[in-house]
Structures are given as structure tokens and as C-alpha cells.
Amino acid sequence: MSTMKATRQAFGEALARLGESRKDVVVLDADLAVSTKSELFAKKFPDRFFEMGIQEANMLGTAAGLALAGKVPFACSFACFITGRYDQIRLSVAYSEANVRIVGTHAGVAVGDDGYSQQGLEDIALMRVLPGMAVIQPADDVETEAVVQYLADHQGPVFLRLTRQNVERIHAEDYVFRFGKVETLRGGEDAVIFATGAQVSHALRAAERLEADGLSVRVVNVHTIKPLDVEGVVEAARACGGKVITAEDHSVIGGLGSAVAEVLGEHFPSKMLRIGLRDVFGESGSPDDLYRKHGLDAEGIARQVRDFLR
Amino acid sequence: MHPVSPGTPRADAARIAELEAIARRMRVDIIEMLEKAGSGHPGGSLSAIDMVTALYFQVLRHDPKNPARPDRDRFVLSKGHGVPAVYACMAEAGYVSREELATLRKLGSRLQGHPVTSFVLAPGVEACTGSLGQGLSVAQGMALASKLDGDAFRVYCMLGDGEMQEGQVWEALMSAPKFRLDNLVAILDYNKAQIDGFTRDVMDLEPLEEKLCAFNWHVVRIDGHDIGAFLRAIEEAHGTKGKPTFVIADTVKGKGVSFMEGQVGWHGVAPKREEAQRAIEELKG
Numbered sequence: 001m002s003t004m005k006a007t008r009q010a011f012g013e014a015l016a017r018l019g020e021s022r023k024d025v026v027v028l029d030a031d032l033a034v035s036t037k038s039e040l041f042a043k044k045f046p047d048r049f050f051e052m053g054i055q056e057a058n059m060l061g062t063a064a065g066l067a068l069a070g071k072v073p074f075a076c077s078f079a080c081f082i083t084g085r086y087d088q089i090r091l092s093v094a095y096s097e098a099n100v101r102i103v104g105t106h107a108g109v110a111v112g113d114d115g116y117s118q119q120g121l122e123d124i125a126l127m128r129v130l131p132g133m134a135v136i137q138p139a140d141d142v143e144t145e146a147v148v149q150y151l152a153d154h155q156g157p158v159f160l161r162l163t164r165q166n167v168e169r170i171h172a173e174d175y176v177f178r179f180g181k182v183e184t185l186r187g188g189e190d191a192v193i194f195a196t197g198a199q200v201s202h203a204l205r206a207a208e209r210l211e212a213d214g215l216s217v218r219v220v221n222v223h224t225i226k227p228l229d230v231e232g233v234v235e236a237a238r239a240c241g242g243k244v245i246t247a248e249d250h251s252v253i254g255g256l257g258s259a260v261a262e263v264l265g266e267h268f269p270s271k272m273l274r275i276g277l278r279d280v281f282g283e284s285g286s287p288d289d290l291y292r293k294h295g296l297d298a299e300g301i302a303r304q305v306r307d308f309l310r
Numbered sequence: 311m312h313p314v315s316p317g318t319p320r321a322d323a324a325r326i327a328e329l330e331a332i333a334r335r336m337r338v339d340i341i342e343m344l345e346k347a348g349s350g351h352p353g354g355s356l357s358a359i360d361m362v363t364a365l366y367f368q369v370l371r372h373d374p375k376n377p378a379r380p381d382r383d384r385f386v387l388s389k390g391h392g393v394p395a396v397y398a399c400m401a402e403a404g405y406v407s408r409e410e411l412a413t414l415r416k417l418g419s420r421l422q423g424h425p426v427t428s429f430v431l432a433p434g435v436e437a438c439t440g441s442l443g444q445g446l447s448v449a450q451g452m453a454l455a456s457k458l459d460g461d462a463f464r465v466y467c468m469l470g471d472g473e474m475q476e477g478q479v480w481e482a483l484m485s486a487p488k489f490r491l492d493n494l495v496a497i498l499d500y501n502k503a504q505i506d507g508f509t510r511d512v513m514d515l516e517p518l519e520e521k522l523c524a525f526n527w528h529v530v531r532i533d534g535h536d537i538g539a540f541l542r543a544i545e546e547a548h549g550t551k552g553k554p555t556f557v558i559a560d561t562v563k564g565k566g567v568s569f570m571e572g573q574v575g576w577h578g579v580a581p582k583r584e585e586a587q588r589a590i591e592e593l594k595g
Contacts, residue, residue, distance in 0.1 A: 026458070050454065050489070058447045058481035065451020068427070068437060070380065071458070073451075087441050088478070092448050095438040096427045 003141070004166040007197075008105040010141035011162050012037025014148035015074060019045045022152050028063050028075045030056045035164075036076040036105045056081050060088040060102070067098035072152060079104025079120025079161055086126060093157050094130040101151050102127070105162040107137070108249025109282040109290040110198060112165070116282040120161070125254020127159040128226050134179075135226040137161040139200035140169045143223060146177035154179070161197060165287050168201040170221075180224045182232035188218035191243035191309055192236045193301065196222045196256045199247035199275075202291075205298030210305060217305060228259050234268045242270035245305055249296055252276040273308040275301060314403040317371035317383070319544040325368070326538045332402065333363040333537070337566045337593050339398040339411060345586035347415040350423065351391040353576040354470060357501035357561040359395045360535045362434070365466060366399040369544050370433050374404040377431040381462045384452045385433035388445020389470030389499060390424035391578070396434030397421055405432040443476025445469065446496060450486050453494040453554075461493055464548075468497045472504030475513045480525075486554045487526035494554040495547045496527075499534060501563040503574045518558060527556040534559025566593055 019025050019041050028050045033039040042049035052059040056077055063075040075082065082104050083089065093100045104123050111119040127135050136158060138144040144162065151158060170185065185200070186207050195203035200221045207217040220236050222228070237244050244264060246257040257274030264270045275295055282290070291297040295304050321329070336359050344350040366372075370383040387396055394414065401408045406420070413419035420429045424440030437448040449467035456462045473479060486494055498518075506512050515521075522529045528550045532539040540559065547555035563577070564570025567589040581589055 026454075048458065052485060055481040055485065057444075057478040058450075058485055061444050061447025061478065061482070062451035062454065062485070064437065065386075065448040065453070066455045067451070068448070069384070069452045069455030071455050088444055088447075091438050091441045092444045096448075 003169040005141040005169065006164060006166050007138055007141060007144045007162040008037045008164060010144035011103065011148060012040035014145040016040040016044050018148055018152055019048065022072065024070065024072050025152065026050065026066055026071045026073045028052050028059050028073060030054055030059045030077045030081070032077050036103065038074070038076045057085040057088045060085050061092045063100045064092040064096055064098040067100050068096060072099060074101040074103055076103040076105065078106040078118060079123040080118065083120070083123040083126045083159070090130060094133050097132060098157060099155065100157050102157065102159045103162065104159065106164045107161045107197060109277065109294060110163060110165045110249055110287040112287040112290065113284050115284040119282040121251050121277055121282055122254070123159065123161060124225055124250050124256065125258070128254065128259065132156050133226065134158040134224065135161070136224055137197040138223055139197060139221050140167050140171055142169060142171035142173060142175050143177060146175055150177050150179060163198050165198065167198045170201050170204060177223070180227050180229055182229045182236070183221040183223065184218065184236065185221055186219040188216040189240055190216045191245060191305060192218040192220055192240040193245045193247055193305065194220050194222050194233065194256065194260050195247040196225060198249055199296060202296065202298045202301055203247050206301035206305065209298065209302040213306065215309060222256055225256055225259055228263055230263050230267065233260055233263050237264055237268050237270045242268065243309060244270040245273045245275060245308060247275040247296065247301055250276055252278055273304060275304055314374060315367050315370050315372060317369070319369050319541040319548065321368055321541055329364055329368055329537050332367055333360045334593060336363055336395065336398040336402065338590050339401065340394045341567070341581060341586050341589045341593070343394050343397065343411050343414050344580040345583060346412050348580055349415060350394055350580050351578050352570060352581060353503065353563040353573070354389060354392045354499065354501060355394040356565045356567065356570065357534070357563050358392045358468060358499045360537055361468070361497060361499065361540050361559060362395045362399055364537045364540050366403060366433060368541060371463070372433050377405065383433065383463050384436055384449065384465045386437050386439065386445045386449040386465070386467045387425055387434045388439050388467055389442065389473055390440030392470070392499070393425045393434070396425065400432050405430050442470065442473035443478040446479055446482040449494060450482055450491060453491045454489060456493050464493045464495070466495045466497060468499055471498060471500045471502065471509045471515060474498065474515050483522065483525045483527065490552050491554045492551050495544065495557060496554065497557045498559055499561050500558055501561045503563045503577060505577050507574055522556045526553060528553050529556050529558065531558040531560070534561035535565055568592060
């Protein structure tokens with residue numbers, strides 16, 4: 001059994017480690033430190049942790065002010081709550097070019113039982129449209145650790161999207177994160193699956209199933225959704241005969257599926273299948289049941305790819 | 311100290327008279343700027359200018375020759391539409407040329423219709439504002455950074471009365487006392503009017519002093535056109551430990567130009583050439 005860990009957990013651990021070497025790192029949370037795992041930083045560095053209460057808008061502005069005065073703030077909440085304070089992100093953070101790391105945990109329907117109100121399903125779309133805003137979603141705990149280290153020195157605002165649920169480790173310990181570059185995890189020529197976050201390990205499992213059916217499917221991890229690696233995306237699409245699938249626990253409108261479609265539409269028109277939430281709200285249910293319903297697990301991805309290639 | 315500002319609210323009568331003279335010139339510059347731009351917000355620029363002048367040339371520690379010095383005081387203009395008041399002072403202090411003022415709101419100008427951070431670290435344009443209600447949170451973040459760095463600098467934030475209706479302002483009013491930010495001063499340019507009418511009719515703020523006291527701010531109420539009173543309020547803020555200070559400054563919209571004073575209609579309309587000439591004659595008279 002491979003290692004399973006939630007990327008929010010890996011984030012909290014990495015952040016607490018980063019705090020040791022980087023005194024300019026500060027962390028804010030809006031009464032969800034226990035859930036976002038920023039509490040791991042808070043316990044070690046109480047002077048550099050700001051509990052903002054349930055005031056996400058105020059938290060974002062405060063983070064912008066800290067950044068404009070030279071600090072490196074990580075502002076944490078659930079993805080839907082934090083990106084819901086859009087005007088603050090748009091003006092105080094993005095337009096001010098403030099070095100804020102906006103951390104949204106509890107991405108997607110995999111939040112599960114709590115239902116739609118807690119499930120971040122539009123956040124990639126909202127963040128992607130802002131000039132200068134980087135959007136990063138790591139696929140496992142190892143990648144999350146590498147991303148947090150990277151973010152200590154990245155210039156400009158960033159949205160970091162993390163899972164509530166455990167995800168399978170797919171990277172070796174010595175993994176090197178390359179911002180803005182896609183990562184090919186598995187070769188293949190019949191089709192390519194561009195996956196992000198929790199869907200990366202599911203896509204790898206799906207590719208294994210498809211191999212048994214005689215289909216050679218490439219799997220590409222898109223950890224940096226913005227800026228999207230145009231060259232890498234086009235190259236993979238070309239190598240796979242213009243048969244392109246995207247997989248994400250997010251709305252297919254404006255998310256990874258849209259981002260890939262935009263790039264390929266301009267540079268290498270391809271036949272596409274976008275797997276994700278198809279213009280519907282989330283709902284209560286177990287994460288497994290919800291992934292089955294929306295075809296976001298390995299079996300669902302494999303089935304849809306099979307149909308797509310038929 | 312720096313040539314443009316002694317960096318202290320302590321000023322004698324002669325110095326206050328100098329500041330009043332600067333503010334009169336700034337009013338002329340605001341009118342000229344807006345007339346050339348053909349749009350903008352005279353009412354709220356004129357109501358703020360006495361206090362912005364006092365901040366720029368007396369209170370704030372800043373240096374146009376070394377704008378990035380880390381220990382500079384910060385000034386966030388949360389009521390971003392009042393930025394012509396800041397631009398006038400920026401030109402007077404040497405952050406931009408006087409000629410550049412004529413480019414306000416024109417394509418390619420660094421002087422955008424509302425404050426932007428991107429071109430110079432001058433007081434008043436260190437945060438992007440203009441969507442109302444956001445500046446006090448940003449100022450709070452700067453004040454927290456200052457505390458982490460051993461009270462390196464002070465932070466001032468000017469709000470408009472209309473924007474006090476925004477929920478985010480009250481979030482920041484709740485949080486700044488929690489963090490004991492005695493290095494933060496909020497200043498309300500209480501000119502009593504907003505786009506749709508008088509503030510008391512649109513969404514009344516009163517009783518404001520009681521609300522702010524209940525939120526655990528140190529509250530001072532002054533006439534925002536009395537520079538001496540404003541400087542004394544700032545001095546009082548500096549002497550107040552353990553909590554932030556809120557200066558309620560009663561002002562007159564369009565102050566200094568008779569036909570603009572107290573008129574809701576001059577919130578967001580630029581003077582035409584003849585109107586500008588009349589205004590400037592009055593101001594110079």
C-alpha cells in the first residue's frame with residue numbers, strides 16, 4: 001500500500017518547517033486553522049500567526065498589507081470561502097501585486113458529507129482570470145512539500161489548492177518541483193490525460209486499466225494551472241494524435257479543462273473530453289460515492305476514456 | 311529629518327500657517343488636474359486635502375529621494391477616489407513632476423483614476439484602492455508587519471464616510487484592537503455626502519463615536535479643516551498605547567470652493583473650464 005496523505009496535512013507540516021528557516025513567513029487563518037492545518041505553524045510560531053476569526057475579506061486585505069510591507073503571508077481557509085472574497089483578492093492582492101499566498105483547502109466534491117457549501121468547485125476559474133495570479137494544485141504530499149518551499153521565494157500572488165482527503169503518493173522523495181512546467185508521469189500515444197490534484201493518481205490508475213484493454217494512455221500532471229505550460233501541453237497533445245482528456249475535481253467551466261482547451265484551440269485543435277463537474281452543484285455524500293457519480297475515480301476516468309476513444 | 315516633512319505632529323503656529331498655505335495651493339492643483347482630466351472627484355478631494363497636506367508635509371516620515379526606505383511611514387488612502395489630493399501632494403513633495411499632474415486619467419499615465427501601487431512607493435499610493443472598504447484591512451496588515459519589525463513605522467489610513475457602510479470596514483474595526491495596533495491611525499473624512507445623497511439618508515453611520523468606542527478604539531473627534539486640531543489628534547494617537555486611534559474628522563464636501571461646498575452633485579463631476587476658473591479665483595483670492 002502506497003503512502004496516503006491529505007495535501008492540506010503535507011502543507012501544514014511543510015509550512016511549520018519553512019517557518020524555521022524563513023522569519024519573514026507569516027500565516028493567517030479565519031477560524032479554520034485546525035482544518036487547513038495551519039495550526040501546525042501556529043503552535044510553533046504564535047507571534048507570526050494571526051487568527052483573524054471568521055473574517056475572510058479582512059484576512060485577505062491584512063495579508064496584502066503584510067506582503068506590501070515585506071512579509072511572505074500565507075492566508076488560509078477553505079477554497080470556496082477564501083476565493084469567495086473576490087473583490088478583495090482582485091484589488092488588494094492581485095492588482096496591488098502583493099506577494100500573498102492564498103491557500104484554499106477542501107477542494108472539490110471530495111470534501112464529501114458537508115455538501116456543496118463547503119466544496120470548492122469554482123476557485124480555479126476565479127483565480128485563473130486575474131492577471132499575474134499563479135494557480136498551483138499539487139498531486140500528493142511530496143509535491144506539496146516542494147511547492148511550499150518554492151513559494152517562499154516566488155514573486156507575485158499565488159493561489160494554492162489543496163485536498164481535504166488523503167491522496168496517494170506518486171512522487172519519489174527527491175522530486176524537484178518545476179513551476180510552470182507540466183510533468184509527464186506515464187508515457188502513451190493513443191491519448192493523453194491532463195490531470196490535476198487528486199485526479200492525478202486516479203488518472204494513473206485509469207491508465208493501468210486502459211493498458212489492459214490495449215490502450216496506451218499518457219498521463220500528465222498539471223500542478224501549475226496558471227501559467228499553463230503551453231509548449232508542454234501542445235507537445236503531449238501532438239504526441240497523442242490530438243486525443244485529449246482533462247480530469248479535475250472542479251467545474252469543467254473555467255478550470256483545467258478550459259485552460260487546456262484554450263491553449264489547444266489556439267495552437268493544436270484537438271478532440272477533447274473534459275472530466276469534472278459539468279455545470280452542476282456539489283452535494284452531500286461520501287467522497288468515494290461522489291467520485292463515482294462524477295466519474296472522477298480511476299474506474300470512471302477509464303470508462304469515459306474508453307468511450308471517448310471508441 | 312527629511313526636507314519635505316519633519317515627521318512629527320508637533321508644529322507651532324507659524325508652521326501651521328505654512329501648512330495652510332500649502333493646502334490652498336493643493337486645492338488649486340486639484341481643480342486644475344480635474345478640469346484637465348474631464349472627470350474625477352472634486353468633492354472628496356477637497357474635503358480631504360487639509361489632512362492629506364498635514365500628513366504629507368508634517369506627520370509622515372518619508373523621503374521622495376529614497377522612497378523605498380523600509381522604515382517609512384505608510385499612508386493608505388482607502389477612499390481611493392480622493393487620490394487627486396494625494397497626487398497634488400506627491401508633486402509638491404517631488405515624487406512626480408507638476409507637468410505629470412496634467413496626465414491624470416489619460417491613457418498611458420502613471421496617475422490612474424484611483425491609487426495603484428506599481429510606480430512609486432509614495433504615501434497614499436502604496437496599496438491599490440478604489441473598491442471601497444478594503445484599505446483599513448491593508449493598513450492593518452502593514453501595522454502588523456511594523457510590530458513584527460519592532461515598531462519600525464506608523465500606518466495611517468483615511469476612509470470616506472460612505473465606505474464606512476462596507477462590512478469589511480467593521481471587520482477591520484473589530485480586529486485592529488484585538489491586535490493592539492497602537493501604531494495604526496484611522497482617519498475618517500466625514501464629509502456627509504456620497505453619490506446617491508447625504509450619508510445620513512443613504513445609510514446613516516450615527517451614533518458613530520459610540521460604535522467605535524464599543525469596538526475598543528481610542529476615538530477623537532475634530533474639525534478636519536483645522537490643521538492644528540488634526541495635528542493634536544495625531545499627537546494624541548501617538549501617545550495612546552495598546553489600542554488603535556480613530557480620528558473622526560468632520561469635513562465639508564468641496565471645501566474651499568463656494569459653489570461646491572456641501573453639494574452632493576460635486577461628488578464625482580469634474581469642473582468645466584469656466585467653473586474651474588471661478589474656483590481658482592476664489593481659492594487664490
